[in-house]
Amino acid sequence: MxxxxxxxxxxxxxxxxxxxxxxxxxxxxxxxxxxxxxxxxxxxxxxxxxxxxxxxxxxxxxxxxxxxxxxxxxxxxxxxxxxxxxxKLQKNKFRDRKTHKYFHCTHCRAILRVPKGKGTLDVTCPRCHKITVKKT
Ligand SMILES: [Zn+2]
Incomplete structure (x- = not known):
């Protein structure tokens, strides 16, 4: 067999x-x-x-x-x-909803992720290397 x-x-x-x-x-x-x-x-x-x-x-x-x-x-x-x-982004946003904040780079619209509750941050975009000020 x-x-x-x-x-x-x-x-x-x-x-x-x-x-x-x-x-x-x-x-x-x-x-x-x-x-x-x-x-x-x-x-x-x-x-x-x-x-x-x-x-x-x-x-x-x-x-x-x-x-x-x-x-x-x-x-x-x-x-x-x-x-x-x-x-995939929606899934990740939901997974990280308590620890991270997602937003678009104001210069190139890339999606950036920063930790929540860290005050106002100067975020450097990894794509365009410009700085965005973001309250977290
Ligand atoms: Zn950018």
């Missing part, structure tokens, strides 16, 4: 050799497809959207055109970078 699974794993490895495999975009497509397939219980049209996303994810995983898949992945990562950073 162990030999049987080893043979299947070996065949699978041979099948996937030279193919793109999985990445962030594929996982996102599969997750979205799952949501649409669950929504198809409410409205049948969602079934086709979910199935199309699943087919797209499978196509991407099995594709041998690695360069094109990497371009798609990079486009996807650029697209989600801004919202991802926004939510």
């Amino acid at each position: 162990k030999n049987f699974f080893a043979r299947i794993a070996s065949r699978m490895q041979r099948f996937m050799y030279g193919r793109y495999g999985s990445d962030e975009l594929t996982l996102f497509l599969m997750g979205t497809a799952l949501v649409f397939l669950l929504l198809s219980w409410v409205l049948w049209v969602f079934y086709f959207v979910g199935a199309a996303l699943l087919i797209w994810a499978t196509f991407r995983s099995l594709s041998r055109n690695v360069a094109a898949r990497q371009r798609e992945r990079n486009r996807y990562l650029r697209l989600i970078a801004k919202p991802k950073n926004f939510f």
Whole structure:
């Protein structure tokens, strides 16, 4: 039985050799497809959207055109970078809400973090090296 699974794993490895495999975009497509397939219980049209996303994810995983898949992945990562950073900042602001204060540099709009309760501080921005006076 162990030999049987080893043979299947070996065949699978041979099948996937030279193919793109999985990445962030594929996982996102599969997750979205799952949501649409669950929504198809409410409205049948969602079934086709979910199935199309699943087919797209499978196509991407099995594709041998690695360069094109990497371009798609990079486009996807650029697209989600801004919202991802926004939510990361909100999470950090909430985590540090009792110990630190966040604000924008008045010169270059960079986001700065200073400890709370230290009086009025002269904060030097690490990006533009200009000083902002901030009450903490
Ligand atoms: Zn600055």
